[in-house]
Amino acid sequence: MLPQLSIGIFVRSEKIAGSAIELLKGERYALTHIKSAVEFLGFLKQNYHLDCLVFEDNGDLRSLLSKLQERSLFLPAVIFSPQPGEDGWPEVPPSDCFEAAAITAEKRREQSCAFFYHPAEVQLAIGRSSEIAAGIDRAIAQFLKLSTPVPVNDQSARVDATTQLTAQSLLSRQQRRLAEKLRERLGYLGVYYKRNSQIFLRNLSGSEKQKFLEQLKSSYREIVLNYFSQDPAVNNQIDEFVNLAFFADVAVTQIVEIHMELMDEFAKQLKLEGRSEEILLDYRLTLIDAIAHLCEMYRRSIPKEVSQGKM
Known part of the structure; x- marks a missing residue:
């Protein structure tokens, strides 16, 4: 049915x-x-x-x-x-x-x-x-x-960039879920994600950029802490993290940098506790998972006509 x-x-x-x-x-x-x-x-x-x-x-x-x-x-x-x-x-x-x-x-x-x-x-x-x-x-x-739940006008000017990106992230999740249901019903081909360049990471002010990167790092920390817990909620956490990164046009190298910063923090903590740092090598899987999801988002953001070489 x-x-x-x-x-x-x-x-x-x-x-x-x-x-x-x-x-x-x-x-x-x-x-x-x-x-x-x-x-x-x-x-x-x-x-x-x-x-x-x-x-x-x-x-x-x-x-x-x-x-x-x-x-x-x-x-x-x-x-x-x-x-x-x-x-x-x-x-x-x-x-x-x-x-x-x-x-x-x-x-x-x-x-x-x-x-x-x-x-x-x-x-x-x-x-x-x-x-x-x-x-x-x-x-x-x-x-x-x-493309965005809040259009670029006086209304959006009163909303900070991190809030806009969070709204954009949640919107894209809902669009993807609905597109998947329609694919089952109607053979719907997918969603072309449009982004607002004004809230790309490189275009944010210094304070907005810092606030957003702190949120992104916090989100990734939660993923790392829960990744091997077999908690199904971690899949949603990865989706949220990837969506935030995608709509801010975050480069893969920035994700790697966030991962390495967290691993350094965890290594220092393990050293203080007298424990081996080898366990941190397993979290390379977390990084690969996040990057794979992000690359897929970037791939799907290309209109079908463009990906097939049509104008």
Whole structure:
């Protein structure tokens, strides 16, 4: 049986929620309807492997989504917007629904932000709720092409580089997980990773560079300490480390340098304890594993057309 797409529906309106559930029921989707913000945040914390979220634009939506942004939790999203004639929106004939959607989008932009959650979200007028399945497909497709959850503008200028890189890392993990599920369902070929050169390691200020390298070294230390523990969580730790390095365009030589610095620290500690340093030789496997994952990320970042020599 093909894997189902997991959809989280956080819509308070029983009418809208009922319509969405009716339209999406079937073997393709696994649906979860959540009514309260507290329940939603708790559920998402335990079920981050949802494939798409469905929201309703109401007075609390921006506050809720800001909490997800603060936690660097990004997922494909479809957001139902008020119909024309409701909440102060202008009345337009049903035949002008596309024009109404354009008016809605323009008014959103005038309200200081073109999106609620991230640039790849899909906003759908409530009157077009019958298009929810197509909206989900479009939201997932746009999400897989999303290069950064925080666009380069005044908003991102207030976010330090390490926070941006962490968000980028978590975004890429979610994109890769979703792409793998779609590969099983649809034969999807993969994700082309786009990066923001402004947060490359070489382009950071001295203090930002130091802060990021400290975080990278701390992350690698955790991998080394847990590598031979048979704890499955170490695979996630390697993913997080590699993603951080990839989106900061860290060179393989920098990874080797971090590894050698840690080995020197551990060697000094072992010497103080009167123990042999030979055990540290085993951790060459850790370095090889991390470099192999990083090289694979760099390989997959090349668009298929380029890798095949096409322009």
